[in-house]
Amino acid sequence: MTATAEELAEGTRLRARKRRQRLMVDAGLLVFCVLMLMPLVFLIGNAFKTPQELLAWPPTIIPQDPTLENFRIALAETSLLRWLGNSIAFALSSTAAIVATSAITGYVMAKFPFRSINVLFFLFLATAVVPFEVYMIPLYFQVRALGLLDSIGGLLIGYLVMSFGIFLIRQNTIHSIPDELIEAARVDGAGELWIFWHIALPLLRGAMGALAVLAFFQAWTAFAWPIVVTSREQHYTVEVGLALFQTGYTVDTGLVSAASTIVLIPSVLVFVLLRRNFVQGVASTGMKE
Amino acid sequence: MLRRRKWMFAVLAVLPTLAIFAWVRLYPIAEMFNLSLRDWDLLSPRRPFIGLENFIDLFDDRLFIAALINTTIIALGVAIITIPSAIVIAALIHSRAGSKLAPFYETAIFVPHVVSLVPAALAWKWIFDSELGPLNAFLGVFGIDPVAWLHNPTLAVLCVIVLCSWQALGYAVIIYLVGFKNLPVSLYEAARLDGASARQSFWFITVPLLKPITLYVSVVILISGFNVYAQPFVLASDTQGSPSHLVRVLVYDMIENSFSNFRIGYASAEAVILLSIVMIITVIQFSILRDRSGR
Incomplete structure (x- = not known):
């Protein structure tokens, strides 16, 4: 039995939907993982900041002028x-x-x-x-x-x-x-x-x-x-x-x-x-x- | 003859461990019960027996009641945030099992659980900082005025809950992932053939099947929540730097009564109450498990 053109199109559509879903899951998880790691990124960033930059508002994430002085x-x-x-x-x-x-x-x-x-x-x-x-x-x-x-x-x-x-x-x-x-x-x-x-x-x-x-x-x-x-x-x-x-x-x-x-x-x-x-x-x- | 030799070996092999156990576990546990019925100020050689007086005093002690309430809120709060998010995240990671990103997801979510408590708490302390912290900067984008997160006793409890949940989540996700791997695939295929949607299978198959794991993870999280100490110690120190003053928790109160107020009997009574809470949680867990297997 051969599949009709309609069935084939339906199959492609389903597969495309599946792929879209997977992409959405990946995107969501990636964002969440980045958020989970954020506090540690902040901490490491702060370690390289100068005293002036630590008082900056708004706070920076990546140090503008990294220093090893704190270490x-x-x-x-x-x-x-x-x-x-x-x-x-x-x-x-x-x-x-x-x-x-x-x-x-x-x-x-x-x-x-x-x-x-x-x-x-x-x-x-x-x-x-x-x-x-x-x-x-x-x-x-x-x-x-x-x-x-x-x-x-x-x-x-x-x-x-x-x-x-x-x-x-x-x-x-x-x-x-x-x-x-x-x-x-x-x-x-x-x-x-x-x-x-x-x-x-x-x-x-x-x-x-x-x-x-x-x-x-x-x-x-x-x-x-x-x-x-x-x-x-x-x-x-x-x-x-x-x-x-x-x-x-x-x-x-x-x-x-x-x-x-x-x-x-x-x-x-x-x-x-x-x-x-x-x-x-x-x-x-x-x-x- | 052989049996006797085997028995001798077994006893000799277990003896050192048993001795250590008796010395560092059984004895101090018994001693805690003993001290909880006595009045002892650490210096005096006399430790008079006073019956249940310590316990009666505890329930008139505003600081203890505050600690009990805070600790309960933290333990429940962490469980309520962590369990549902862990199921959903584990389900999503499980659906992407085998993809190249899966190990990264597992690692990123688990890392907060393995990093040392104090550095992690220090990181969050900066996030919540009212003057320089990124949280207020972020809220400022939406026109929200800076909030003194760590200086308001209610908000500080919330901050402790957020920090503890951030750390507990990775643990819960790992346990759930094991659960997901052991779920019977055939059940899902049958459900799909019957026309169940992914969401329906999740609610009506996955969640009920994972109930024993949910129970186990809740108990672990609740018990560690009742023993919380390092997180409020670092996060909720007041402006004079006294640790944990804003968010008083049971372990903190216990240590303060022992080593600052020299009321060892009193602190031991607190320990007995902490143990009772833990025992009640454990007994509830076992009775629910027995109920399920009885059916």
């Missing part, structure tokens, strides 16, 4: 680099602690079906409901009793374990490590620790990567805990340093923006490079069902 002051005359160092040390050690505890615990929870282990698992999960801010104050006194206020160790105590990490590794172990594999290794006389280290861990690499990225960002953006635990300027994390920076009487927008830009660029870069890991990690938080 020079931020790096040379503030403790920004120190705070960055503190944040990196804190975030890396928290990541290591969370990945290590989650990997071994999640693996055991998945592959050792003892009742006592299951009870523990629900205990771990149940405390995940309690927001950190709720038990932060008693925890502060524990850290103080240990003499760890104003130190990376003190910061770390709040971020040693993550319930969700244990959950994530457990789910991944169940899905990606067959029982037969472990049984076969046992029959061959492998010890439990050897099996965990040489068989389970390599198979969990993807999940551990996603968890590591999540843990790093969680510590990197922590705010309430660092502000409570640190009180001396040289021990601040970058978030606390920046926040207290701007609560003076006068705010030097150029300087604050330059400092913020220095903080933002590595995290956005890391995110763009590790986007897959990150999205996988965040998305898996929503796939409980």
Whole structure:
């Protein structure tokens, strides 16, 4: 059966309509994405502005007369680099602690079906409901009793374990490590620790990567805990340093923006490079069902 | 014999994590409940038991009530703005899945969620600035007089909601995108054959099927909304620079009562109330989920 000329014309019209719709969706999304990125563009723009231009009305978006002076002051005359160092040390050690505890615990929870282990698992999960801010104050006194206020160790105590990490590794172990594999290794006389280290861990690499990225960002953006635990300027994390920076009487927008830009660029870069890991990690938080 | 060895390994492997958990989670949580029933000024060695007095005092405390109201408005406001926009944006991105622009859309919308809170809040602080900010410049084009966004307590709450929504949106969109990918294609084909329009399929198939995800995302956003702290701290500091004075929130009030007013028991009672709110939200979530699966 051949199509009539009318039907063909109808088909072309439909296709043209579809294409028009797609163009409209793309245009709408592009505008929206630009709007979403706008605040960050403003911030980076301000970092390059001279004091005069910062007072200009109407405000400019792209600096007319870009200067690096704000960056020079931020790096040379503030403790920004120190705070960055503190944040990196804190975030890396928290990541290591969370990945290590989650990997071994999640693996055991998945592959050792003892009742006592299951009870523990629900205990771990149940405390995940309690927001950190709720038990932060008693925890502060524990850290103080240990003499760890104003130190990376003190910061770390709040971020040693993550319930969700244990959950994530457990789910991944169940899905990606067959029982037969472990049984076969046992029959061959492998010890439990050897099996965990040489068989389970390599198979969990993807999940551990996603968890590591999540843990790093969680510590990197922590705010309430660092502000409570640190009180001396040289021990601040970058978030606390920046926040207290701007609560003076006068705010030097150029300087604050330059400092913020220095903080933002590595995290956005890391995110763009590790986007897959990150999205996988965040998305898996929503796939409980 | 083997079973025994397995059991030993499991226990030894879990023990360190369990010890850490007990030390940094279970103990402080228990201690918070304990302190909430006591009067303690941080310095005195005595911590007398006073029953529910802290809780009774809290509900006569105007600052606490203000914090509770502000925090509730922020949490609800962020959820009301974020959830519907996230569904629509995720649907649009999903419809363009596979196009070259899709990764850019995902990245651009997700970046605000990963950038550090304080730099992001600083960016918005400038946008809302009454004298130099681009928002007032933009409104000026339409002949609207400059508005003191961050100096009016009501508007400042709105600003905090906008900032928090901007950050939460990317998270919600990513979760919804996973949901869209798991939707059964056959259902849409059947609907199309029955003559349903795209809009009808969206309302009568997509939205109901995504309900569990909507529930989950709402709970996450509400709970993080009730724990909001950094955003008002930076955005709503008053002209003297006291952080968060204009938009008092629960966590701020708690920290102030602990470390400025030295009322640890009182602050712990606030923490108990914050926890109760979170528990109520969680229980509602679970009961709705159970209801659905029961049907």
